[in-house]
Amino acid sequence: KAGVTQTPRYLIKTRGQQVTLSCSPISGHRSVSWYQQTPGQGLQFLFEYFSETQRNKGNFPGRFSGRQFSNSRSEMNVSTLELGDSALYLCASRRDTERSPLHFGNGTRLTVT
Amino acid sequence: DQQVKQNSPSLSVQEGRISILNCDYTNSMFDYFLWYKKYPAEGPTFLISISSIKDKNEDGRFTVFLNKSAKHLSLHIVPSQPGDSAVYFCAALLFGNEKLTFGTGTRLTIIP
Numbered sequence: 001k002a003g004v005t006q007t008p009r010y011l012i013k014t015r016g017q018q019v020t021l022s023c024s025p026i027s028g029h030r031s032v033s034w035y036q037q038t039p040g041q042g043l044q045f046l047f048e049y050f051s052e053t054q055r056n057k058g059n060f061p062g063r064f065s066g067r068q069f070s071n072s073r074s075e076m077n078v079s080t081l082e083l084g085d086s087a088l089y090l091c092a093s094r095r096d097t098e099r100s101p102l103h104f105g106n107g108t109r110l111t112v113t
Numbered sequence: 114d115q116q117v118k119q120n121s122p123s124l125s126v127q128e129g130r131i132s133i134l135n136c137d138y139t140n141s142m143f144d145y146f147l148w149y150k151k152y153p154a155e156g157p158t159f160l161i162s163i164s165s166i167k168d169k170n171e172d173g174r175f176t177v178f179l180n181k182s183a184k185h186l187s188l189h190i191v192p193s194q195p196g197d198s199a200v201y202f203c204a205a206l207l208f209g210n211e212k213l214t215f216g217t218g219t220r221l222t223i224i225p
Contacts (some may be wrong), residue, residue: 016177042202042215042216043157043204045212045214055211058212099206099211101147101162104156107154
């Protein structure tokens with residue numbers, strides 16, 4: 001069974017640009033979550049999608065947005081990039097049963113210059 | 114406001130000995146706890162979890178202990194193996210919510 005797939009693995013962007021990251025969940029998983037990992041803040045929750053609807057949202061500015069498609073694939077968009085957005089962005093999927101663990105992809109490393 | 118804290122950024126343990134990783138939390142509404150392991154350039158991998166109605170859960174070499182009154186949990190790995198060298202994150206879930214709150218991680222190094 002294929003794991004969570006994230007593309008691209010690495011991205012370099014300049015300040016002010018926008019970026020779109022992609023995530024394909026494990027087959028059968030309808031819940032997809034996004035996390036940001038930085039050295040100073042650790043892993044922080046961005047948002048969760050289920051059946052194409054945002055079900056939960058973290059404390060990030062509106063520049064961070066996402067969506068989910070009918071096949072459960074998800075995209076995350078960051079507009080007007082800032083230097084502080086440089087991070088590892090992790091996507092995770094899970095079965096929609098109570099307390100089922102998240103399964104993470106290997107992440108997209110975003111560098112903003 | 115860090116609600117889940119791992120106060121030891123790093124830990125070194127001799128191969129074959131016990132590794133004990135600690136985690137403290139401040140929010141008494143957390144009712145489910147998980148441990149994840151992360152290798153460089155990979156995403157975190159789920160290890161073991163525990164519900165707040167239990168005080169211990171065991172899976173092979175991994176045991177998680179929960180002390181609700183102290184708001185403290187720990188992960189025991191015994192015996193420690195070189196492949197256990199990684200960063201370990203504890204994480205917590207609020208009752209009725211599936212949003213994980215992570216600690217900042219502890220880098221475990223197993224010395225051969």
